[in-house]
Amino acid sequence: MTLSTEQIAQIKSWISKRGFTHTDVQYEIIDHVASAIEEKMEQQPELDLEQAFSEVHKSFGVFGFSTIEDSINGRIRKQLFKAYLKSGKELLTGYKVLIPLLTILCLITFYQQLPKFFDIASLVIFYTFCFFSLLYSITYYLRKKHIKRYLSFKMAISFIFLITIQLFNVQANILMKLDPGYKIACYGILIIIAFSIYGGTEKMIQKTEKLHELYQSN
Numbered sequence: 176m177t178l179s180t181e182q183i184a185q186i187k188s189w190i191s192k193r194g195f196t197h198t199d200v201q202y203e204i205i206d207h208v209a210s211a212i213e214e215k216m217e218q219q220p221e222l223d224l225e226q227a228f229s230e231v232h233k234s235f236g237v238f239g240f241s242t243i244e245d246s247i248n249g250r251i252r253k254q255l256f257k258a259y260l261k262s263g264k265e266l267l268t269g270y271k272v273l274i275p276l277l278t279i280l281c282l283i284t285f286y287q288q289l290p291k292f293f294d295i296a297s298l299v300i301f302y303t304f305c306f307f308s309l310l311y312s313i314t315y316y317l318r319k320k321h322i323k324r325y326l327s328f329k330m331a332i333s334f335i336f337l338i339t340i341q342l343f344n345v346q347a348n349i350l351m352k353l354d355p356g357y358k359i360a361c362y363g364i365l366i367i368i369a370f371s372i373y374g375g376t377e378k379m380i381q382k383t384e385k386l387h388e389l390y391q392s393n
Contacts, residue, residue, distance in 0.1 A: 182224055183205060186228060187205060193239070196324065208231050208240075212231050251330050254327075255330065255376075255379055258376075262371045262375040278300075278363065283359060290355075293355055308335060308339045312339075319380065331376045331383075334372065
């Protein structure tokens with residue numbers, strides 16, 4: 176037998192009630208359990224949809240569908256890491272490499288011309304950069320409300336928040352104590368890392384958009 180659209184929607188609702196609220200996770204679980212439910216109902220016609228669903232859920236063991244969610248988590252992390260690496264490679268081999276180079280050049284020039292104000296200026300630049308990082312995340316989150324329930328989208332956006340917080344810690348505990356030359360070099364490296372993460376995040380969001388379109392068309 177083949178499950179109807181209404182039955183698929185009902186299974187999706189039960190999955191959500193069990194704590195799996197991310198859309199991509201729900202559909203992944205459905206992909207895993209739908210055929211098993213169909214097979215159960217064919218072998219035991221007396222079972223209704225809910226009973227078949229419960230038996231299939233039990234077959235996943237103590238952790239239930241959590242094993243599928245853990246697998247998706249690991250896969251998304253790998254995809255994000257690959258997206259960051261690809262974005263970083265594109266940055267270093269394309270015209271965008273001018274961004275960190277020009278930033279370093281501006282800082283060097285500022286230090287040479289106005290050394291007394293270098294620390295203040297570098298702090299202003301750093302915190303402005305962090306502010307726009309947070310603004311970037313918030314803006315994307317508000318603009319992409321239709322995919323905000325996707326785990327891949329949440330992980331990509333939350334990572335920018337995490338990195339920004341870590342940047343504050345790096346600034347307070349490491350960069351503040353460095354000589355200007357080392358500080359400028361570190362800023363250049365951080366800019367490359369940050370733009371690689373931004374680019375990788377956009378790639379992941381584009382992938383999530385395509386996944387959303389696929390789910391909407393089915």
